[in-house]
Amino acid sequence: MADFDEASQAFLAWLRHTGAEINPKIKLEDLRHRDAGRGVVAIQDIAEHELLFRIPRSAILSVENSLLSSEIPASTFNALGPWLSLILVMLYENLNGSSSNWSSYFSVLPSEFNTLMFWTKDELAELQASAVVDKIGKESADEMFLEQLVPVIIEISEVFFAGDTRAKQKAEEMRSPANLELMHKMGSLIMAYAFDIESSTPPKNVDEDGYASEEEDEALPKGMVPLADMLNADADQCNARLFYQDRYLDMKALKPIKAGEEVFNDYGPLPRSDLLRRYGYITDNYAQYDVVEIQMDLVADLATAAGIWSTERVEYLDEQEILDSGYDITVSEPFTLQESLSPELIILVETLLLPVEEFDRIKQKGKLPKPEKITGAGAKLLHKIVQTRIAQYATSLEEDSRVLHADSTVGGVTSKSKDRRFAMARAVRSAEKKLLRQAEEALAELTARGGGALKRQRDVDGDVEMGGTGKKQRA
Numbered sequence: 001m002a003d004f005d006e007a008s009q010a011f012l013a014w015l016r017h018t019g020a021e022i023n024p025k026i027k028l029e030d031l032r033h034r035d036a037g038r039g040v041v042a043i044q045d046i047a048e049h050e051l052l053f054r055i056p057r058s059a060i061l062s063v064e065n066s067l068l069s070s071e072i073p074a075s076t077f078n079a080l081g082p083w084l085s086l087i088l089v090m091l092y093e094n095l096n097g098s099s100s101n102w103s104s105y106f107s108v109l110p111s112e113f114n115t116l117m118f119w120t121k122d123e124l125a126e127l128q129a130s131a132v133v134d135k136i137g138k139e140s141a142d143e144m145f146l147e148q149l150v151p152v153i154i155e156i157s158e159v160f161f162a163g164d165t166r167a168k169q170k171a172e173e174m175r176s177p178a179n180l181e182l183m184h185k186m187g188s189l190i191m192a193y194a195f196d197i198e199s200s201t202p203p204k205n206v207d208e209d210g211y212a213s214e215e216e217d218e219a220l221p222k223g224m225v226p227l228a229d230m231l232n233a234d235a236d237q238c239n240a241r242l243f244y245q246d247r248y249l250d251m252k253a254l255k256p257i258k259a260g261e262e263v264f265n266d267y268g269p270l271p272r273s274d275l276l277r278r279y280g281y282i283t284d285n286y287a288q289y290d291v292v293e294i295q296m297d298l299v300a301d302l303a304t305a306a307g308i309w310s311t312e313r314v315e316y317l318d319e320q321e322i323l324d325s326g327y328d329i330t331v332s333e334p335f336t337l338q339e340s341l342s343p344e345l346i347i348l349v350e351t352l353l354l355p356v357e358e359f360d361r362i363k364q365k366g367k368l369p370k371p372e373k374i375t376g377a378g379a380k381l382l383h384k385i386v387q388t389r390i391a392q393y394a395t396s397l398e399e400d401s402r403v404l405h406a407d408s409t410v411g412g413v414t415s416k417s418k419d420r421r422f423a424m425a426r427a428v429r430s431a432e433k434k435l436l437r438q439a440e441e442a443l444a445e446l447t448a449r450g451g452g453a454l455k456r457q458r459d460v461d462g463d464v465e466m467g468g469t470g471k472k473q474r475a
């Protein structure tokens, strides 16, 4: 406890020393009793728009600010890209220990993670057939570290391990499992803590609303912003945001915050599976964003078995940007197919089922079947797809809910790490099964009716709104 608080105080003292301003109405609090590490809490009432803290750009742990960037050519960083570049810099600063400018900052960053990357095989098995298991990417990250990062460290070993007579050998040792683990830890810190750092000069290609193009957004350098990243997140209680100024980054209150309340950031509308993958925790109020994914491979297998798979049609759908690696079923209350079933999945299935002349006709016109209507054959195939997806999970919803009922471990109660991981996995997989069950029942009913129209809600312009969140961008 004393060490934990001492590290917090030393960190804040260092941060003030860098020129940061910290509003005395907030403090960094120990929230380990509810498995939330450190968090920022108001100790006096805070007004809307009030400045919570101001971090100088020079205090950001970034490629630009690290000594390493003055020692090696910019082209090395350009070749690595923003993600690996920041990992390189963080490894360098971390290995420099107390001589790094950011050593007090590293003392408050975690060295253990609950993110899926660090789960054991038996823990991951608790997620059963959740598509999130295939998105962890541990092997591909290992490959990137070994093939891209380590060769750079070897090339710059005299700088990376400056003053060390064993520099070359130490660089070679970066291939060791322990060092790969360290790289994963830096990567996980970036995933859960880093910000995309907007430049102090506005981007060149902004649209009429002032937004940068997607490519420009993606290319934004990443940086670790001390203190800004000590804010926990909440799906419904976000009350602060980071504003990018010329020389400073300002965290401001978005609404009045009462004394005793926590200051929360927003990690976005993430399903609990992704929250677990990226941040290593879940809370019930992210359940509103839950999804279950129907993998493209499953659709392809069942369409092939039904004798309707057609390369020509799939290529056409690809041209029309309908193809994806998976299609989501999202939450709706009450559950309806029009709100929850991916319109792209409906279009895919209906296109594969079209009679030859009809397909040729719509292809010639560059059109697609409308997702507002599911034919009898479409409903039947979709039903079969959902049933097959359900069967991929090792246990049923009922079996899970009996165990879930006994779980008091999710939702902030402190618990042993393994029990907590098991409980979080069960919550994620059960939510997916519930969505599948709801879709299965709705499709069984639609099949019995021989298909039918799905009434989609109309937005204010009178345009038809696609169901659910539509085609999601995948990580």
Ligand SMILES: C[S@@+](CC[C@H](N)C(=O)[O-])C[C@H]1O[C@@H](n2cnc3c(N)ncnc32)[C@H](O)[C@@H]1O
Pocket: 034, 035, 036, 037, 038, 039, 108, 109, 110, 192, 193, 229, 230, 231, 232, 233, 234, 278, 279, 280, 281, 283
């Ligand atoms: C940006 S950091 C926030 C600071 C972090 N609590 C710490 O002590 O370093 C993100 C991490 O905080 C934790 N976290 C964030 N929001 C949380 C919440 N509402 N409940 C529990 N843990 C949370 C998760 O471990 C997440 O990976």
